[in-house]
Amino acid sequence: MARKVTTGRKIGTTIFAWFVGLVIFFPILWTFLTSFKTELQAISIPPVFVGFDWTLENYRTIQTQSNYFHFMANSIYLSLGSTALGLIFAIPAAWAMAFSPTRRTKDVLLWMLSTKMLPAVGVLIPIYLLFVRFGLLDSRLGLIVVLFLINLPILVWMLYTYFKEIPGEILEAARMDGASLSKEITQVLAPMAVPGIASTVLLNVILSWNEAFWTLNLTTSNAAPLTAFIASFSSPQGNFYAKLSAASMLAIAPILIVGWFSQKQLVRGLTFGAVK
Amino acid sequence: MGQIHLEKVRKAFGDVVIIPDLDLKIEDGEFVVFVGPSGCGKSTLLRLIAGLEDVTDGQIVIDGQDATELPPAKRGLAMVFQSYALYPHMSVRKNIAFPLKMAGMDKAEIDKRVDYAAKTLNLDAYIDRRPANLSGGQRQRVAIGRAIVREPKAFLFDEPLSNLDAALRVGMRLEISELHQRLKTTMIYVTHDQVEAMTMADKIVVLRAGNIEQVGSPLELYSHPRNTFVAGFIGSPKMNLLGGAEAEKYQAETIGIRPEHVRLSTTEGSWKGTVKVSEHLGSDTFLHVESPVHDEPLTVRADGEFPVHAGDVVYLTPEEDKIHRFDGEGLAMKTNSRAVA
Numbered sequence: 001m002a003r004k005v006t007t008g009r010k011i012g013t014t015i016f017a018w019f020v021g022l023v024i025f026f027p028i029l030w031t032f033l034t035s036f037k038t039e040l041q042a043i044s045i046p047p048v049f050v051g052f053d054w055t056l057e058n059y060r061t062i063q064t065q066s067n068y069f070h071f072m073a074n075s076i077y078l079s080l081g082s083t084a085l086g087l088i089f090a091i092p093a094a095w096a097m098a099f100s101p102t103r104r105t106k107d108v109l110l111w112m113l114s115t116k117m118l119p120a121v122g123v124l125i126p127i128y129l130l131f132v133r134f135g136l137l138d139s140r141l142g143l144i145v146v147l148f149l150i151n152l153p154i155l156v157w158m159l160y161t162y163f164k165e166i167p168g169e170i171l172e173a174a175r176m177d178g179a180s181l182s183k184e185i186t187q188v189l190a191p192m193a194v195p196g197i198a199s200t201v202l203l204n205v206i207l208s209w210n211e212a213f214w215t216l217n218l219t220t221s222n223a224a225p226l227t228a229f230i231a232s233f234s235s236p237q238g239n240f241y242a243k244l245s246a247a248s249m250l251a252i253a254p255i256l257i258v259g260w261f262s263q264k265q266l267v268r269g270l271t272f273g274a275v276k
Numbered sequence: 277m278g279q280i281h282l283e284k285v286r287k288a289f290g291d292v293v294i295i296p297d298l299d300l301k302i303e304d305g306e307f308v309v310f311v312g313p314s315g316c317g318k319s320t321l322l323r324l325i326a327g328l329e330d331v332t333d334g335q336i337v338i339d340g341q342d343a344t345e346l347p348p349a350k351r352g353l354a355m356v357f358q359s360y361a362l363y364p365h366m367s368v369r370k371n372i373a374f375p376l377k378m379a380g381m382d383k384a385e386i387d388k389r390v391d392y393a394a395k396t397l398n399l400d401a402y403i404d405r406r407p408a409n410l411s412g413g414q415r416q417r418v419a420i421g422r423a424i425v426r427e428p429k430a431f432l433f434d435e436p437l438s439n440l441d442a443a444l445r446v447g448m449r450l451e452i453s454e455l456h457q458r459l460k461t462t463m464i465y466v467t468h469d470q471v472e473a474m475t476m477a478d479k480i481v482v483l484r485a486g487n488i489e490q491v492g493s494p495l496e497l498y499s500h501p502r503n504t505f506v507a508g509f510i511g512s513p514k515m516n517l518l519g520g521a522e523a524e525k526y527q528a529e530t531i532g533i534r535p536e537h538v539r540l541s542t543t544e545g546s547w548k549g550t551v552k553v554s555e556h557l558g559s560d561t562f563l564h565v566e567s568p569v570h571d572e573p574l575t576v577r578a579d580g581e582f583p584v585h586a587g588d589v590v591y592l593t594p595e596e597d598k599i600h601r602f603d604g605e606g607l608a609m610k611t612n613s614r615a616v617a
Contacts, residue, residue, distance in 0.1 A: 167359060167361065169357045169358075169359050169361040170361045170362075170363065170364075172328050172348075172355075172357070172361065173355070173357060173361035173362075173363075173422075174363075174374075175328070175347070175348045175349060176326060176328075176348050176349070176353070176354065176355045176375075177349070177354075177374050177375035177378055177422070177426075178349040178375055178378035178379055178426075179349065179374075179378050180349075180378075183378060188363060191365040192363075192364060192365055
């Protein structure tokens with residue numbers, strides 16, 4: 001029997017959905033509003049929502065205090081670099097696990113994910129020392145490697161779930177049709193997996209873009225991405241909320257725009273395989 | 277050429293033996309059907325021949341050459357899968373052209389062959405469509421087209437018709453038979469449907485639990501089943517198998533009589549029974565008759581219309597020379613009543 005959907009019920013769920021949406025969105029809205037306030041209005045009690053003197057002063061200040069584009073360029077390098085490197089390893093790994101599973105495949109997948117359960121700070125000292133030894137501190141290359149490694153398990157998992165959805169018979173057909181291993185992957189598997197690979201790439205770019213722990217600890221200025229740019233506007237004393245908010249808005253703007261235009265792909269990627 | 281010999285082929289997954297030592301010779305140009313209940317290893321056997329699974333032991337010889345270690349692509353065989361396994365991101369043309377492209381054939385020759393295959397399979401109208409926009413029958417034809425353009429040594433079919441509806445299945449069955457007559461290429465066809473096996477095969481291989489129960493032409497299997505399993509599997513509806521006192525009369529452990537070899541009468545006969553279910557098809561009448569001679573209902577077929585209904589009393593008389601006798605191990609006994617007579 002189909003469930004009866006009454007108008008009252010519809011209104012109720014709509015209001016609830018909006019409420020949840022607003023709760024999630026509120027911090028971003030508040031940051032956005034604060035970035036246009038003066039420092040004093042930013043900390044005024046009671047807080048002001050829209051009735052303040054809108055100003056672009058904060059944006060002007062942070063432009064003169066630091067070079068936004070330098071940080072943004074680093075963010076782009078790091079997120080794209082680590083994603084590209086990740087795909088090179090994750091695609092063959094996921095391919096092998098999805099299409100030639102062994103008795104240990106599930107264990108390997110879980111083990112890879114378990115590395116994400118370790119608090120990052122637990123390995124900060126060893127990694128820091130390694131960076132010192134190899135001269136990688138404050139270098140883009142070093143950070144690309146670290147970001148690639150911390151996100152690799154997620155990349156493999158996502159691609160694995162995508163590849164699982166591709167019927168193995170199609171790849172067997174390609175093998176029967178005389179395709180070599182590389183042709184099988186490039187001409188049959190990859191084109192079918194494009195939507196999956198695209199959302200994996202997108203998610204990985206976002207994760208790398210927003211990653212703050214390693215980027216803050218392993219860089220000073222040369223390789224510092226936008227996370228460091230934001231952090232540089234927080235200070236132990238004085239009023240800085242408005243400038244910090246402006247910096248945050250500038251830092252998330254590019255990824256927000258990219259995410260907005262590809263949200264369909266992203267949602268599909270995150271819920272893929274959840275429903276059949 | 278398309279001669280395939282299996283010598284002592286064995287397949288095990290870990291400790292589970294799917295196919296114990298199996299020998300089989302398939303001659304060039306034969307239409308061979310592997311038939312058996314699900315889980316009998318028929319698909320695994322086909323995949324071993326294709327090279328999609330590795331044999332645990334034994335040899336696969338194709339055209340006199342040991343192909344046991346060859347990858348699928350090097351065996352020169354083409355396969356049609358149950359799910360069709362078309363490339364969803366390619367048009368019909370590109371799907372059919374794919375094996376030729378992989379073989380490095382030049383563009384003009386590929387186009388020529390694809391056009392020819394599309395024409396023979398009535399696919400020219402859909403040549404630029406994607407598989408998602410085709411019906412089941414059309415997809416099946418694309419899969420066959422992709423197999424024939426390569427001019428393989430042999431075709432392997434893995435239950436190709438089981439995803440089609442009944443009417444289409446009969447049509448495709450004819451098309452595949454015609455294709456075999458035209459190409460005269462070896463075909464190995466896996467099915468669980470004994471009607472497909474009977475109608476298409478030159479040679480049927482009946483499998484059970486990885487073992488070959490019997491190999492022979494459809495009529496050989498029908499007339500001389502080697503054991504009770506083949507007797508019960510080949511023929512539709514199934515052969516009636518009776519034990520006990522009735523079998524003892526023929527000095528056998530079990531006797532078998534096909535539904536079409538039992539004479540029906542409403543007045544007299546050897547076995548008295550009550551009709552449990554009657555199926556009137558016009559061309560034939562099938563009766564399921566409960567009788568004291570057997571604890572399960574006996575199936576009987578009459579030509580044309582036989583006007584009885586559930587609850588009516590009928591008399592059954594088996595045709596003496598059509599009775600199959602089986603011994604205690606279920607094996608057919610050589611001197612059956614016909615041989616004596």
